[in-house]
Amino acid sequence: MSAKRYMISGGGTGGHIYPAIAIAEELKERYPDAKFLFVGAKDKMEMTKVPEAGFKIEGLWISGIQRKLTLTNLMFPFKLISSMLKAKKLIKSFQPNVVIGTGGFASGPLLKVASSQGIPTLIQEQNAYAGITNKWLAKDANSICVAYEGMEKFFPKQKIVVTGNPIRKDLLEVNSKKEFGLKYFQLDPTKKTLLIVGGSLGSQRINELIASQLSMFQAENLQVLWQCGKLYYDRYKSLETKAIKVLKFISKMDMAYAAADVIISRAGAGAVSELSLVGKPVLFIPSPNVAEDHQTKNARSIEDKDAALMLKESDLDDKFQEVFKSLINDIELQKRLSKNIITLAKPLATKAIVDEVERIEHELK
Template sequence: MSAYKIILSGGGTGGHIYPAIAIANELKSRFPDAKFLFVGAKDKMEMEKVPQAGYQIEGLWISGIQRELTLKNLSFPFKLVSSLLRARKIVNYFKPDIAIGTGGFASGPLLQIATTKKIPSLIQEQNSYPGITNKLLSKKANKICVAYDGLERFFPENKIVKTGNPVRQDLLDVDTKREEAIKAFSLKSDKKTLLVLGGSLGARQINKLIKKELDFIQTHNMQVIWQCGKLYYDKYKIYNNTKDVQVHAFINNMDYAYAAADVIISRAGAISVSELCIVGKPVVFIPSPNVAEDHQTKNALSVVEKQAGIMIKEADLEVDFQNKFSQLMASPEKQAELSKNIKSLALVNATKEIVDEVEKLLKK
């Protein structure tokens, strides 16, 4: 058997890129001679992150349809046709044995072309509520790996395998890293640590909330690791090293950040939720309302309904934040219950199980 050729597509946000890289890494460890090619959207973060992970990437001129009426939508048909033609060219010269899509704009054209050429394909759907791209692709894909129950509402039931979402392998042992983490972030061991995460690009409303509530948070004898996102770093870096606050544009050693945290405030992107289940710390979810189908709220609710997290909607922060946060910090029992329950939801072997499915398709 000559070396497998594997094409992967996904991007737009870290939540689509990192699963694709995790799947590629696991495939590479099983098939060291395999050749890999990623396909992304030209101006998105995958064009930087994928080469950093050691893989080649081709870019398509593609973006999503804006939900409000806007002139940008006029260019969508041209971008789509251009991307389908480019995707066909890429598939024709690379001749992949399998196509893997992890969501995001670019995976639509790539998997559409792959499936019409009868190339085996697998979709990895991170969210509890799939986007339009994966709903359309699911009709032709061979396998759909999911992280939540109930997705037969959207996908053909006989194609679904519940695997969970691929996450960074260095999160599996965060429990053992607390002392190293406290040193790495120069934290005080006699204070509780709040970790604030707004996703890879940052979250405006979470940043505004933390700025407004810093004094209140510190009445609970807390220090803060605040990832504000690169878009907002210049605005919030003035709070760096004031009153036990650290502001980061981006945190590279997330395993240490999770290990140091006692309580976490986070968006509810699918990969964040999967990571937080493995980490097993008390979480206050503040879902982004600005995403397709409000899927972050649905992701958070799937945890909250199992008494494994707290959710505050952006619209309710003014009214609810201080009250809910104080109640959580005043109750070690509640913190322990949330930790135990969220950890029970973790699917730690997701990457291996997804790659098992890829391997079955390769060997058919």
């Protein structure tokens, strides 16, 4: 029997890339001889993150449509045609059993071409508000795996399977790694650790906030693990001390979560899924600059269950110190948030998605 072959596309941000990698890793575990080809957008972060995870990737000349008239928008039809032609070529030479998309512009041309050739396709939507690419692909997809109830307002109801978001295997058991995490980042085991994650690309507003609060963190005897993002690293690297670790990017997120006592994070779907599994006390600061303000909706759904705290960017100047101090000093609050957020975790999401991949592959043979 010939080895199975899977094409996977998801990119632009970590929220699309890491689910794609998690699905590939689960497939690889089930089918060790399987062949994989990722397809991304040239110049986007998937072109480095996917090879780092041990998978081959090809890039398409594709980008999103801007909200105002720009040269990029005028180029979009040409980029789309070029990407469809390249996707066709890649599919012809790779001959995939199934094509999987986790969002991001590159998955559009790839899955559109695959569907038109009768190849089974599956899309995975991380957010409570569906992305533009997945909405475009939904009509032709064979299965649509989602993380939230109520997604029939975006997708055909009969195709939807509620699975949760795929999680990288190394995050399934972080609590036993605390000692390793502290050593890995050269942190002091006698101090509490605050982890700040502003999304895979970093967040200007969160970085400004953290820079302005370092003396308060010091007064609270905290050490800080601060992922500021590569765009902002040069601006903030001079603030590094023994107790303040400033990092462009954290590749070993399991170690960072393990070392953390309290976490400040954006509220992208991937972050929310990971943090539910990790079970540490979290203060969410959702990004207001995303489609339909979906990060605020993500964070509010957790806050409503008394499983995390949330602050809007517009409230940071007035309320941050008060809210943060109540979190860091109230052990009972920390325990309650931890206990409640863990109940929202879906540790079997990746398995459920790969079960769907197998189902559509067998049914459509």
